[in-house]
Amino acid sequence: MPTSFSLLLLFGCLTGVTTVLFGFGGGFVTVPVVYGVLTAAERPGTGADAMHVAVATSAAVMVVNAAVAALVQWRAGRLLRAYVWPLAGFIAAGAAVGSFAATLIGGTALRLLFAAYLLVTIADSLLRKGFLVAAPRTPLKPLGRSTVTAGGFGIGLVAAGLGVGGSVMTVPLLRRRGLPMADATATANPLSVPVALAGTLVYALTPTTTAATGRLGYVDLAAGAALLLGSLPTIAVARRVAGRVPDRVHSAAYVGLLVVVLLIVAVGV
Template identity: 35%
Template sequence: MITLFIVFAVVGVVAGLIAGLFGLGGGVVMVPAMIYTFGVLAFPDAILTHLAVGTSLACIVVTAIIASWTHWQKKAIDTHLLLPLVPGVVVGAWLGGVVAARLEGIELQYAFAVFLVFVGVTMLRKVAQDQSSLPGQWGLGLSALAIGGFSSLFGVGGGSMTVPFLRYCGVVMTRAVATSAALGLPIAASGAVSYVVQGWGHTELPSGALGFVYLPAFIGMVICSAPASRIGAKLAHKLPAEKLQRAFAVVLLLIAAELLIGGMMAGANS
């Protein structure tokens, strides 16, 4: 049990740094780590991934609060960008949990991975200008719905889609990361509640699970991820915008590779 706690604690540190530094929720680290660990613990295959994603979203609620507060103190969060996106991501995140409870989503993993490769390569090649050019009300609403839905489906805080979206709209990288971190809170909260509700009463849930949220892993990771996310957020304000964008692009490509490899392995074992 102590060894298991140490594993979750280390994962929490890495996830927290990523959450604060790149505006990600840390799910890119937490989800695959929990899938592996839950497999070692012999959790049922039918709900293993659901538990990993749901628990990741629950952890992101805490890391998003810490990271957002740090960015807010730096006056980097653009509320004019943030507030119009909140309703859409909340609805999308809830629907993402509903869909995840009914679908395996391997095809969506492939599609999402291809999208991340495109965005990552684009961000590596060119730094967008620091000028705002957001879509209209309908475009903004649909974008928010997609960001919330896919983020909840894959257990991430939304940064992998929010940051590229804001950069495409011409938002400076530091402000895009800060606003993305803040947007991760409503995404994760709505998604986590959805996973709890969708998993409630499932006959194969292990002891310590609240719906599709595994509380022992949640506690172990949150204890370390919360302070680490604050450190990551501070680092985000000390790095040059171009270097931060390139580093973020590399993270996106790593996420894409993880999703592609995971999908191929799942397909080979089915």
């Protein structure tokens, strides 16, 4: 248990960095880490539910991380409100449906979907123009109606179902409208809050297939607390370098982190 706590604390620090610099909220880091800790420790009642617990705990951690990071970015003047609402409302609706659907999917299938989603995201970022090198920036204008409604619902559906937050879709979306990475990732933080909140509520209230102490529904309270102990102080430190990273380096690092997580997930599948 001390080793598991230290590991979660360490990766909690990493989620703090990814939340501020990449808008992830922690999902791509916390899901494989929590899954690995649960399966390695072989804690009673977690075998069949390990992936569901990992996704649920990731969502709970993201509620706090994304909200705190959004506040930090708002105070720094980096949030683009025109892209936050009403997109956030449709994302929340999709997140509620996606979270419920995830509780009906087996753990192995959920891991495979998680890995497949990572692979598609990486390929899209590398092969389509406008991500690694931003498109020419144009004056801010509202997102199209279909992007806000159907697009927002789809973002919430996939993000909450896989426990990854919405940033992996919202950052490329904003990036291809010509926004610098610093602005795109900053705006992704408040858009991850409805995903995390809807997901956490569904996972916490869903009856689990096995009884286990220290859990609220599928949310592992101890793992979540350890991750937050590491992430929250790191968010306060990471905000000092947000916006100072060269744009090309920032976008390349975003894709690089996704590749690392995909490799980790592939080893565990």
